[in-house]
Amino acid sequence: MPTPDSPLLLPVVDEDGAPFWEYAAAGELRVQSCAAPGCGELRFPPRPCCPHCQSFDSEWRAMSGRGRIWSYVLPHPPLLPAYAEQAPYNAVVVELSDAPHIRLVGNVVAGPDARLDSVDPGRLRIGAAVRAVFCRVTPDVTMVRWLLER
Template sequence: MLTPVVDEDGAPFWEYAARGELRIQGCADCGELRFPPRPCCPHCQSFAAEWRLMSGRGRIWSYVLPHPPLLPDYAAQAPYNAVVVELADAPRIRLVGNVVADPDAALDSVDPGRLRIGAGVRVAFTDIDGTAVPRWLLERG
């Protein structure tokens, strides 16, 4: 499995994830959210930052089912999904991940026929090599 590369700007994201919290970096001056994390606000050029707690809810903005797998380590799980999730609390923020049946399930644990653009999802975290990684669960209804 691929593990995230944690840099100085993104370290708080992963620290909050380890606590089961989805937080997004925002500008402490103008209030704009930004992802991926970076030192300077692209809107007002401030270096003042804060981390805002998100609800963890969103919707599938886009998705793909890679055929064949691009990386050999994923061959046993194909076909799996890769989704772009638009956050409910911050529609301009989109995160990439996978929709799974439960936080620790395999990447192929959700029938691809259940995926739809606009489908509601909620975040869940799983441990991959000591790092809490966000994944997405389909909302019911």
């Protein structure tokens, strides 16, 4: 929801997902994984219990930050004024190269601090290679965004 620090939508951080945002603030893309012996399954979104073995033991595994556009949309009409000012922009679903069953939502941008409309929508393609970058949108929130690989 928008805040005084940012007119953009911000994540609601819960106890299970807090480490994801802390790592993002440090410029790292990490995904929760099961820490039970013999399991190690990655899971996203974060949750307290492994859906594979039901263990409550978890750790955060570093990802390469590389992926492919699995899906994307160009929202019309934007719902909030801050987004209307940046239209047309994209919202993408990225499949991680390290964990193809893990998909993250974000935006493809021209640079870490670039506007959401900084990439021509005509350049987006399903399967296009991307890599994660990090944009501090408020003093407390760093978002994962994506750059097109050349």
